[in-house]
Amino acid sequence: MLDKTILSQYRYDAQGLAEYFSEMYFKDHEKVFPINPFQVLTDLGIHFVFRNFDKMEGLFMPATGDMPMDLVAINARRPITRQRFSAAHELCHYLKDTYVQSTFMCAISSNEYMERYAERFASAFLMPEDELRVQISKVNPDDVELTFDDVLRLADYFGTSFRACYYRIRRRFPSLIADYSDKELNKYKTETRRRDLGLSYIKLYEDLFDAWEDISPTNSLEFAKRLFKGKYVYNDARLEGVKVTYEAASEIIEDIQTNRQASIYCTDSYEGFCNVAGHSIMYDYIFETAHDDRIDIYQLSTLNKNFFLAAQILNMVDQRERRMFLF
Numbered sequence: 001m002l003d004k005t006i007l008s009q010y011r012y013d014a015q016g017l018a019e020y021f022s023e024m025y026f027k028d029h030e031k032v033f034p035i036n037p038f039q040v041l042t043d044l045g046i047h048f049v050f051r052n053f054d055k056m057e058g059l060f061m062p063a064t065g066d067m068p069m070d071l072v073a074i075n076a077r078r079p080i081t082r083q084r085f086s087a088a089h090e091l092c093h094y095l096k097d098t099y100v101q102s103t104f105m106c107a108i109s110s111n112e113y114m115e116r117y118a119e120r121f122a123s124a125f126l127m128p129e130d131e132l133r134v135q136i137s138k139v140n141p142d143d144v145e146l147t148f149d150d151v152l153r154l155a156d157y158f159g160t161s162f163r164a165c166y167y168r169i170r171r172r173f174p175s176l177i178a179d180y181s182d183k184e185l186n187k188y189k190t191e192t193r194r195r196d197l198g199l200s201y202i203k204l205y206e207d208l209f210d211a212w213e214d215i216s217p218t219n220s221l222e223f224a225k226r227l228f229k230g231k232y233v234y235n236d237a238r239l240e241g242v243k244v245t246y247e248a249a250s251e252i253i254e255d256i257q258t259n260r261q262a263s264i265y266c267t268d269s270y271e272g273f274c275n276v277a278g279h280s281i282m283y284d285y286i287f288e289t290a291h292d293d294r295i296d297i298y299q300l301s302t303l304n305k306n307f308f309l310a311a312q313i314l315n316m317v318d319q320r321e322r323r324m325f326l327f
Helices: 004-010 014-025 037-043 080-096 113-126 129-139 148-158 162-172 182-186 190-196 202-211 217-239 246-262 268-289 297-307 309-326
Strands: 047-051 056-061 071-075 104-107
Touching: 004 014, 004 080, 014 080, 014 113, 037 047, 037 080, 037 113, 037 202, 047 080, 056 080, 071 080, 080 104, 080 113, 080 202, 104 113, 113 162, 129 148, 129 162, 148 162, 148 190
Parallel strands: 047 071
Antiparallel strands: 056 071, 056 104
């Protein structure tokens, strides 16, 4: 359905990518507002789940040999409007960045270029400019400056937050609304006004449930393993005194997952990260062999060998280099 060579033309044009994808996708699907990003993920074969993230809006994991499907995880603690926006955001990573890296951890309020691009894509996809223009003319037939209540009604129509809709209008139709500060925007109590205006989130939740698709236990387990390993390897490394960020630990784990002992993190160039590599290899062994809660001394010995495997590889490299120097 999607021409990847054409997609590459929009690497610096989030609006253009959203318009191109919408054109292709809605050739085969009815275009109804609010657009259901969860259904779009499902239609593309992308499985989505919800997780209680602390610092992330969402996460995208492209398919790998161990997990032959694309997976999106969305912060379960966020409002439904933000969850929908995150679903569209992760869709952008699927379309544009699948071959760039193995995991996309999308932090709340991130200023990284790829994340800002994905935010602009989500805004343009959920609130297409042509439809936004039509709806603005309905709530504002006299073409005067839009009120906050007008923006809230538009946000409800598109299934987005008040702020997302305000910023979209401000960027595309700046003459229709003033440039308000964060302080001024915060004074507008959106949830109170939603109740006063008789607006509801029911349709948004119905769309979510309609798109829900059970993930097979095997694939769900692989997804859980990767999240578990990322957190535990990171915390184990910190306890050992290794200065590493969660993102860096995840990158090391993903590289080892793909390249095993041939990973660059098992070389002398990354001597300080041998601890992280060892933990990752050890957890892989646990996942592959653990069947019950019982453990004996022989299994502990194997765990120990796996933990120090990266250090052993590094030691062999050092010995080989010393021999080359001597001879």
